[in-house]
Amino acid sequence: MSEAQPTLDEALDAASRRANRSRWISAGGVAAAIVIALCVNLLAGRHYRRWDATETGLYTLSRVTEHTLRSLNEPVEVYVLLSSGDPLVLTLRHLLDAYRAISPRIEPRFVDPDQNPAEFLAIQQRYGVNAAKTEGGRVVTDANLIVVRGERKHFITADELFDVDAGEEMQARPRVEQALTTAIQAVTQGAPPVVCITTGHGEPGFEDGGVEGLLHVRSRLEKLNYEPVALPPRRDLSGDDPIADCALVIVAGPSLPMAEAEVQRLVRYVEGGGNALVFLGPEPAEEGDGYVDVGLDPLLAIAGVRKRDDIVFEQDPSRKWPIGQGEAFLAVPTRHPITEGLVEVQGAIDVVVTVASSLELRKGAAHEPSILLTTTERAFGMRDFAAWARSRVEPAPSAGDATGPLIVATATELPKAQADAPHGPRVVVVATKSAIVGASWVNERLQGTALFVESAISWLVAQPIVLDIPQKPARPVSAGLTEEMLTSAAWKVILLLPLSAVLMGLAVRFRRRASEGRRRTRDEPRRASHDDGEETDGPDDAEEDR
Template sequence: MGVSRFRLPRLGRGIGRAQALSAAGVFAAAVLAVNVNWLSARTYVRWDFTSEGLYTLSQPTRELLRALDEPVDVVVLLSRADPLAVSVRHLLAAYRAETSALRVTSIDPDQQPAQFLAIQQKYGILSGKTEDGRIVTDASIVVARGDRHWFLTPDDLLRFDEEAGRVQPALEQALTEGIANVLGTEKATICFSRGHDELGLNDAGPEGLAELRNRIEKNNYAVEERDLRTDPGTALAGCRLLVVAGPKLRFGEAASASIVRAVRDGMSALVLASPTVDDDGRFSPSGLEPVAALAGAELANDLVLETDPGRRLPRGLGEVFFAEPVAHPVTRGLAHGGRPELDVLVSESRSIVPKQGAGVVLRTSDAAVSLGDVRPILEGRLGDVVRAAEPRRFVLAVGSELAKPREGAPAPRLLLVGTASVAENRVFRDPALYGSRMFVENAISWLSARPALVSVPEKPSRAIGLGLTEEALSEVMRYVLIYMPGSAAVIGLFVLLRRRAVEA
């Protein structure tokens, strides 16, 4: 009986064919992945599922970003624990999807102290520590192009309405306007008057304005001095804002009239009118009464003394004290919900009488008095005069906004302050006077506000926290007592019946 030979199937050719097909499949998948990535890069699309469309860019923003032909740097100075960090990161991702000219750098002040210190010194950013050790800054985002930069504060990114209990996101508006501002080629000019013995713009002493000038120039403004005595008619040409800082000599009619004309034509003005004394020891007019009248106020010829021990400094006669800020754009960050959080230190201030259209910005306590001349001080009768005077509240600063002189022009604004001490160098050098520094910086920002270069639609506001009405409480009660127990009972009954059916 012969033994039949058993032949094995030829598997080598089949295995080789399968391996070739697998390799071809892998290669095809790789080619497909490359094509998908290439198409994704060419047609980048983001989906925004937020109910308010927080990360959907408006048409003006997209047009601005697509028109960028030079790099713009955006430096984010938010810690990881900051509630705004996630929103800012997602919004900047949407910005970068529209242009490659945007260079974003995120620096965590807590985790990257060396890099934060370099940025802080470069742009002059203030910082401090909270009770839990986190570093907070006065600028959350810096937008820069070349030597021009723009600061965005936390108040610029979110708008709170404490009375209504609502918050309105303003991330896109703030970022887009910041980019538009650094793209501009012209700097707004802030002029300082001279010729009436004002505080020195280049004076580095305690009572000079060198620190204020340095701060203004760091914020993309050109600073110039204008002498109103030579040619009052054209001396203020090109000024976006005029600062009159503590003149000791009286303004003439021509000089004050030129200021009034310039303000009516669109220029804003900051008048720091410290009290002045004449040869008879009486407090004299400053000559700026027409400017004050244009603002809807009157400059009083007096010296305000604070008698409240909680507000006046122990030294002096009461002429150095902490003024109380009133809710106003100039006092942003100083007062919240109608209650002051940071006070402004003033020294030797006159009072201001608000008339029609002037809003109160700073005021004393209700225990202040005023002097019409300095003779009681020189003669040692100040105590008797103060006791005989009727204590009351005095206004130290007022602000007003006038009508636009023409279509498209900015509305001129006026701020009258009864003292120039809020702008002196000591305010910027002493950390204890942070309230005064914030006041003068807010004043410059408010007065020199330029019209937005782009118009970004506002996002809808939403409620902060829980708004529990009677109807909402009733709905919660129905959910807790009826809907949730009922749903659990129905599910349990269904499971029980299902098990019985299976067992049967």
């Protein structure tokens, strides 16, 4: 007996019930999804977590950084002065997001010098940032980041963000976290090192912004996060001597004799644990022959050197500067922490020395100095400069002149004056005052000279590293192409790529032809059957025909 079929009304009712049930299920699913999303957001707000998927852990912050950020009690602004197309911008965005996840007091501000010139100009005027344009029209600055808290500021330059390991495969080790955390600590703790520059003895002008003044080196010292101040003679001061607050004293090429009391002031400063960077060159006497004695011999004695009364002339054509007759030349750096980088790039970036005296190592000195810069063997130190100036002949060595290689810069470190000092007193002597004037930072051809001075200052004021931030792994930054790799690449580009394209085209063609053949094979019986049906008439058709 067959089952009774449902009526139309019953079928419609059943369909309606199923539709309602589906609607309720869908609505319940949407409501459940909303509740789950709200719970996830609530949990994420209370228990914020970030995951670092980078291979090197670039955005994983150290405990030192986390402690530094959690201890902030007032806002710290971080200005990023980079073009929006710079690859470093994305890295800094992610890293500063990680900083803000720990402390909302970090306030990053990205300013594109090309897209926001008015805002960038305001930052230039407020913080003294120098800028220039590349041949492509992009604006580049002498500081990529500025970390600011109140009136305190700390500049971060491009070379502080990465360590480059030279070798066949050049590799870069990111130091962005170290640079940022160091800058934050610098503006929230302590004060920048004070660099004192002597005045009052015929030194270049402290406020002079020309190529012969000191304003450019002062500006550069501020970018290197030092506080440059003038150090006038003691006789012009009342109260405590400010030399006690100096992390470094730069003797900036005096041309007038310094009083014995002033020289002893410098000697006591160094013997008490201070550091000195001494620039002094030849000062021909205005009347008669000979040179002006500026009286710094007791300070040079501590450094284990003596300045000769001469002017150095370099006669090696490969080391002579294009101007002059050899009194401007390319110095030869010797290996030392100050000159390490210059030794590696010698020939590409050189230290230019103009109008220098030669230095002599003192026999039996208590502390043996390290040689930083020399001349070639073909150089000589001209003692009777006045006679040569009157003769106007080609410079040539005479009897009594010192012959090369001559020393033009040294570095000396003394034993520690205090047991807890980071290092002993340090003295660098440079036998020319041309290196400290503004031309070294204005003229691109003198870049090596500026780097030498900055490296000497860094070594003299070196402080121990207190940030225990693990180093990130180094990553290749260059292709490091060898001859074999170039040959292999040429074969791939010239032969394999075109050949693979041809083979792929042939494969597509053969596959298409095979598909067309199979389709024709399937269609032929049908076509034949259709043709036979049209040609053969059935009995009914025959009858109709009749």
